[in-house]
Amino acid sequence: MKSIIKKEETFTHVAAPPRSPMPHVHYHNEHELYYLKTGSTTYYVGDKIYRLQQGDFIFIPKGVLHKTNYEDSTSCERMHVYMDDSVFDAKLHAIKEELLHHHVIQVPPAILPDLETVLLRIQQESLQPDLPYSSNLRILCVRELLFLLFRHKQNNKSTLSQTDRLVYDVSKYIASHIQQPLTLEILSVEFSTNKFYLSKKFKNTIGIGISEYVTYARITKAEELLCETDLSITEVAQQCGYNDSNYFSTVFKRVKGLSPQQYRNTNIGKEH
Numbered sequence: 001m002k003s004i005i006k007k008e009e010t011f012t013h014v015a016a017p018p019r020s021p022m023p024h025v026h027y028h029n030e031h032e033l034y035y036l037k038t039g040s041t042t043y044y045v046g047d048k049i050y051r052l053q054q055g056d057f058i059f060i061p062k063g064v065l066h067k068t069n070y071e072d073s074t075s076c077e078r079m080h081v082y083m084d085d086s087v088f089d090a091k092l093h094a095i096k097e098e099l100l101h102h103h104v105i106q107v108p109p110a111i112l113p114d115l116e117t118v119l120l121r122i123q124q125e126s127l128q129p130d131l132p133y134s135s136n137l138r139i140l141c142v143r144e145l146l147f148l149l150f151r152h153k154q155n156n157k158s159t160l161s162q163t164d165r166l167v168y169d170v171s172k173y174i175a176s177h178i179q180q181p182l183t184l185e186i187l188s189v190e191f192s193t194n195k196f197y198l199s200k201k202f203k204n205t206i207g208i209g210i211s212e213y214v215t216y217a218r219i220t221k222a223e224e225l226l227c228e229t230d231l232s233i234t235e236v237a238q239q240c241g242y243n244d245s246n247y248f249s250t251v252f253k254r255v256k257g258l259s260p261q262q263y264r265n266t267n268i269g270k271e272h
Helices: 090-101 109-127 133-151 162-176 184-192 195-206 210-228 232-240 243-254 262-269
Strands: 011-014 031-035 041-045 047-053 059-061 066-069 078-083
Touching: 011 059, 011 109, 031 133, 041 059, 047 162, 078 109, 078 133, 090 133, 109 133, 162 184, 162 195, 162 210, 184 195, 184 210, 195 210, 210 232, 210 243, 232 243, 232 262, 243 262
Parallel strands: none
Antiparallel strands: 011 078, 031 059, 031 078, 041 047, 041 066
16 A cells, blocks of 8 residues: 655645646645635545535545545635644634534635635745744634634535445445455445446545555554554454454554554554
8 A cells, every 4th residue: 555645734825727637645644624715626535525616615634535636627726724733722622523523614705805814824824934933823823713614604515426426335334344344346246336337436536446445444443443442453453354463463554654553652642
């Protein structure tokens, strides 16, 4: 499984058309808040699929596989804000919990200029990190942005194409059956579809094949169990669909760069 961790930044503002209609699938070690200023896109976050329009925001939790598909839009101006857990103090705890479960934020168009002003202040502080208190001011601006978003957020509506619906249902099935065998053949039978059609549609939509996606889903579940339970490595392996704990450890280290025990020792007690 190739590396899909993207290098961390603090802020990016991209006004040019996407170089590729389907950027590479990846994840970050920090949370990301994405703002689509112009255009439209389909956004894949873990096992969820969202259709974003101009003015929409979407929150991508750290460690979650995601990608965008700009095939339907020739020009997409977007801003990305990256943040670690230190942004979410006690007053933002409830907002963080909601963002972890409901990723898309939509607000009235009239409030967008105010939000863009805050975004530009975040960009300004990100461009001059050596100035006194720059990181402190950036954190304050990010918090202000989050408070404003949740003051004005509306209920959002999202529609999926038939292909997106199939991929969404398959990814949800994988997440809820992570302990079981999950091969292309098994999934094609479960969803009464041709395995070659399913394989092609899944890879075209998500950006990686089903086998690689299953590995990612299993390792993501293993990270959670290693940090939040006292299960042995063998028990974690079994709960993530690996009958051989040695093979599980090999796959885990190939994906994360650490053995399961090293990962647990490094991350125990951290907020996830």
